[in-house]
Amino acid sequence: MFCHASETFQMGLDALSPLGEGRWLLCGWVMHPRGAEARLQFHGADGRALPLLYEGRHRRPDVAAGAPGAVGLYGFHIVFAAGEEGRGALSLRAEAGGQELRARLGDPAIGDDLSRLLAARPWARTMALLADARRAGPLLAPLLAGGATPGGALAGWISALPPAGPEAAPLGPAAALALAASPAGDLGLALRPAAGRGPLRAETLRLEALARAPEGGLSALPLAEWRLESVGEALLGWGRVERPPGTALDLVLQAELGAEELWARSRAPARDLVALFDGLAAAALGPEPGPEARAALRRALGRLLARREAAACTALQAGLGAAGPAGGRPLLLLGGVEEELGLRLIEAAVPSLADAAPPLLLFGPAAGLAQLALEERGIEARAGEEAERALEEAGARPVRALSLRELAEAMIEERLDEALHGGAPGLPARDVLLLHRLAGPGPDPAATLARRAGREALPHTPACPDAAPPLAAHLEALWRALPARHSSGRPAHG
Amino acid sequence: MAEPRHVCIIAHAHPEHSKGGGETAAWRQAEALRAAGWRVSFVAASPELGAQAARRPTPTVWRHGPDEYLYPFDGMTPDRLAWRDAGRRRALLDFLAGLGASAYHFHHYWRVGADLILALRKARPEARLVMTLHEMLAICLNHGQMVRTQGGELCEEARPLSCLGCFPEETIERLVIRRALLLQALRACDRFVYPSAFLRARYEAWGLPAARGLVLENPLSAAMMAAPRARADTPGIETRFAFFGQATPFKGLDLLLNAFALARAEQPGLHLTLNGASAEAVAALHPGLAPLIEELGPALAFGGRYRARDVLPLMRAAGWVVVPSRWWENSPMVIQEAKRAGTPLIVADVGGMAEKVRPGLDGLHFRFGSVADLARALLEAADPARRAAIAATLADATGPAEFLAAIAECYGGEG
Numbered sequence: 001m002f003c004h005a006s007e008t009f010q011m012g013l014d015a016l017s018p019l020g021e022g023r024w025l026l027c028g029w030v031m032h033p034r035g036a037e038a039r040l041q042f043h044g045a046d047g048r049a050l051p052l053l054y055e056g057r058h059r060r061p062d063v064a065a066g067a068p069g070a071v072g073l074y075g076f077h078i079v080f081a082a083g084e085e086g087r088g089a090l091s092l093r094a095e096a097g098g099q100e101l102r103a104r105l106g107d108p109a110i111g112d113d114l115s116r117l118l119a120a121r122p123w124a125r126t127m128a129l130l131a132d133a134r135r136a137g138p139l140l141a142p143l144l145a146g147g148a149t150p151g152g153a154l155a156g157w158i159s160a161l162p163p164a165g166p167e168a169a170p171l172g173p174a175a176a177l178a179l180a181a182s183p184a185g186d187l188g189l190a191l192r193p194a195a196g197r198g199p200l201r202a203e204t205l206r207l208e209a210l211a212r213a214p215e216g217g218l219s220a221l222p223l224a225e226w227r228l229e230s231v232g233e234a235l236l237g238w239g240r241v242e243r244p245p246g247t248a249l250d251l252v253l254q255a256e257l258g259a260e261e262l263w264a265r266s267r268a269p270a271r272d273l274v275a276l277f278d279g280l281a282a283a284a285l286g287p288e289p290g291p292e293a294r295a296a297l298r299r300a301l302g303r304l305l306a307r308r309e310a311a312a313c314t315a316l317q318a319g320l321g322a323a324g325p326a327g328g329r330p331l332l333l334l335g336g337v338e339e340e341l342g343l344r345l346i347e348a349a350v351p352s353l354a355d356a357a358p359p360l361l362l363f364g365p366a367a368g369l370a371q372l373a374l375e376e377r378g379i380e381a382r383a384g385e386e387a388e389r390a391l392e393e394a395g396a397r398p399v400r401a402l403s404l405r406e407l408a409e410a411m412i413e414e415r416l417d418e419a420l421h422g423g424a425p426g427l428p429a430r431d432v433l434l435l436h437r438l439a440g441p442g443p444d445p446a447a448t449l450a451r452r453a454g455r456e457a458l459p460h461t462p463a464c465p466d467a468a469p470p471l472a473a474h475l476e477a478l479w480r481a482l483p484a485r486h487s488s489g490r491p492a493h494g
Numbered sequence: 495m496a497e498p499r500h501v502c503i504i505a506h507a508h509p510e511h512s513k514g515g516g517e518t519a520a521w522r523q524a525e526a527l528r529a530a531g532w533r534v535s536f537v538a539a540s541p542e543l544g545a546q547a548a549r550r551p552t553p554t555v556w557r558h559g560p561d562e563y564l565y566p567f568d569g570m571t572p573d574r575l576a577w578r579d580a581g582r583r584r585a586l587l588d589f590l591a592g593l594g595a596s597a598y599h600f601h602h603y604w605r606v607g608a609d610l611i612l613a614l615r616k617a618r619p620e621a622r623l624v625m626t627l628h629e630m631l632a633i634c635l636n637h638g639q640m641v642r643t644q645g646g647e648l649c650e651e652a653r654p655l656s657c658l659g660c661f662p663e664e665t666i667e668r669l670v671i672r673r674a675l676l677l678q679a680l681r682a683c684d685r686f687v688y689p690s691a692f693l694r695a696r697y698e699a700w701g702l703p704a705a706r707g708l709v710l711e712n713p714l715s716a717a718m719m720a721a722p723r724a725r726a727d728t729p730g731i732e733t734r735f736a737f738f739g740q741a742t743p744f745k746g747l748d749l750l751l752n753a754f755a756l757a758r759a760e761q762p763g764l765h766l767t768l769n770g771a772s773a774e775a776v777a778a779l780h781p782g783l784a785p786l787i788e789e790l791g792p793a794l795a796f797g798g799r800y801r802a803r804d805v806l807p808l809m810r811a812a813g814w815v816v817v818p819s820r821w822w823e824n825s826p827m828v829i830q831e832a833k834r835a836g837t838p839l840i841v842a843d844v845g846g847m848a849e850k851v852r853p854g855l856d857g858l859h860f861r862f863g864s865v866a867d868l869a870r871a872l873l874e875a876a877d878p879a880r881r882a883a884i885a886a887t888l889a890d891a892t893g894p895a896e897f898l899a900a901i902a903e904c905y906g907g908e909g
């Protein structure tokens with residue numbers, strides 16, 4: 001719906017959509033005389049003013065101004081509260097520089113199918129709506145709700161975007177794109193343009209982070225520490241979010257590569273820190289990099305990791321509780337569950353494992369199979385991401401961790417029960433998670449705890465050799481910075 | 495009249511289908527026990543049955559004869575140390591447990607499965623489980639030989655990092671887990687029978703409890719023990735050397751042929767017969783030996799495959815039985831048979847060979863892996879006086895009576 005007062009004061013109303021609980025979202029644009037800000041006021045049937053709860057503005061390059069120098073122009077996403085009022089009773093009055101515009105919001109010229117609008121209009125504006133959803137928090141949360149919830153228009157738009165993952169893959173005008181997240185809330189990006197499309201500039205790139213709840217609903221998260229570094233013509237980025245417990249992280253990317261736009265979403269499984277940066281580095285560098293590109297990568301990665309180090313050290317210092325674990329039987333965590341041989345070991349240890357406090361937490365490539373095998377024998381177990389969630393929920397409960405190698409050694413030495421059930425109670429689960437997520441050398445928390453105990457060195461076998469030195473230095477710096485009770489000092493050898 | 499004690503012997507093969515020392519020992523033990531009035535159920539793994547099971551429905555246990563059964567092992571892991579097919583394992587377990595034997599005697603764990611041993615322990619807690627060890631498969635990935643994969647050096651102790659040197663594709667984790675699984679299963683046995691003190695030392699260093707170990711030589715059959723020994727006065731017999739066994743890389747045929755050629759260059763009247771190893775098999779295994787075989791001409795004979803009952807006459811026709819193995823050996827049946835035949839031995843000076851052959855009394859030793867020293871031993875052996883002296887002191891083999899007395903104790907008392 002187009003509203004015209006003069007050459008300098010005009011308004012377009014694209015869609016009005018209910019958000020539930022008596023709130024409405026209005027999408028549109030306004031052109032106003034330069035220097036005279038437009039004031040928008042919503043009214044109900046009785047003329048009473050309705051409260052404006054949120055207003056987000058964005059650019060509208062698609063709207064042509066007759067006198068560009070004389071006007072200001074912006075798009076808006078406005079949330080207002082109408083209470084019990086129906087759409088037909090709502091109106092909008094806009095004022096600017098003594099001019100006035102009025103619109104009945106029940107006018108059928110104002111669209112009411114937000115999903116259609118989001119799909120049809122330039123996606124940059126929908127990206128702006130996503131940014132507004134982040135800023136507005138609960139007010140725009142219904143737009144990100146899962147399919148079972150009314151609304152969810154933004155969630156639907158996101159799900160239709162081209163997928164990208166943590167491994168470098170070509171996409172549109174990009175020779176390689178990698179989008180990755182870690183359980184700790186690390187977010188990373190590597191974008192390398194196809195020949196003739198670069199170099200990329202940081203300001204042409206937008207990234208939004210979302211937490212995906214197990215039932216599918218999304219919530220937009222503020223991105224902290226975000227920084228992009230150039231690696232030749234490519235960009236390498238890192239930032240972090242506070243990931244709500246039990247959620248996975250999604251990313252939405254908008255980038256301009258020359259005259260073309262690139263859009264992508266990432267719903268890839270979370271990667272551990274080393275794998276995350278390794279994949280990003282490989283994507284940014286590309287095949288057969290020259291010495292200059294490799295040096296640029298090391299510098300870029302070093303700068304990003306320095307930012308991460310500062311943030312992670314603060315989080316570790318603040319988060320690692322001085323208090324010991326709560327009482328109660330420790331949770332048993334078995335790491336390094338891999339291959340048929342590992343499964344056979346777990347099956348052989350069933351009589352002793354049956355005495356462990358449920359659930360048994362399993363990590364490693366074959367953790368899921370081990371879970372099945374244990375559950376067939378009546379032993380409650382969780383594997384992989386489920387096991388991490390169980391750790392999250394365990395709070396201060398103590399955790400005792402063993403790798404399968406340690407389990408095997410205990411079996412050889414005929415001290416299996418002591419290894420599984422004896423000795424000190426172990427760290428609180430929340431400390432285990434924090435240590436693992438911020439300074440873990442891999443996907444397996446048992447390896448993190450082995451490093452903590454000084455029993456094992458940090459394994460670094462990145463696919464991108466140039467990522468190894470900065471990553472190793474980063475992890476070692478974190479371990480050195482830990483409170484003494486959490487670090488054995490130098491890593492053990494063997 | 496009381497029911498006879500019932501022993502179930504479980505072997506990795508049936509001697510009707512394969513002629514290895516382990517299955518032969520298992521069968522001879524069954525014969526000895528039966529002759530002594532025991533009831534013996536003989537249960538053996540069968541590759542033939544496994545081959546059929548891979549193609550079509552096949553019984554999980556096949557009755558091969560009176561109290562003789564075969565089972566397919568195609569449901570096992572590729573290393574044949576555990577079962578992948580839980581159904582087949584269950585079927586075999588149910589069958590074994592259902593036999594109701596008072597003792598289960600495993601000859602080997604290969605093709606039996608560590609998990610099956612544990613399951614049988616659980617299913618029959620009151621039964622005696624006895625394990626005869628035949629080589630060192632649990633300890634060493636290199637076919638249980640404890641020989642380095644590169645260079646063929648003897649290995650003194652299996653340690654994860656040394657094993658990684660032999661098998662770089664392995665991991666410390668896998669090696670440790672493998673050891674734990676096998677150790678746990680073997681520890682479920684009540685007694686361990688080691689045919690040699692050498693093997694006992696290796697397994698006990700590896701983790702088997704010393705208190706449950708017994709060194710007991712594999713017996714020869716009563717018929718073999720009743721056979722005559724070699725005459726000491728056959729002219730020229732000291733120049734006739736014989737090898738008995740298959741052409742496998744660990745048997746050291748290349749070593750023997752090279753040493754024989756060296757010795758023959760010094761003393762042309764020597765003869766060597768290879769029994770059990772055909773010319774084709776030797777040529778296939780050691781293509782580089784073809785010119786040497788050609789050069790040796792009629793001094794080298796290939797006896798071909800032989801029947802078990804023919805081994806003693808064949809050995810009696812030889813002056814010396816040579817065991818040039820390139821691994822430690824446990825207690826080669828060939829040594830027992832040669833002792834029974836009355837034919838002195840020439841063996842490498844390591845492991846079960848050195849233990850079973852007293853130097854100067856039962857035979858001669860040569861330095862392990864040394865062509866020159868084996869040649870030296872062959873020349874020393876070719877002296878009639880030396881041969882006669884050793885033949886006169888050569889010990890006899892272990893027979894069923896001696897074996898039965900000891901094994902009954904393993905089963906928990908007299909039969």
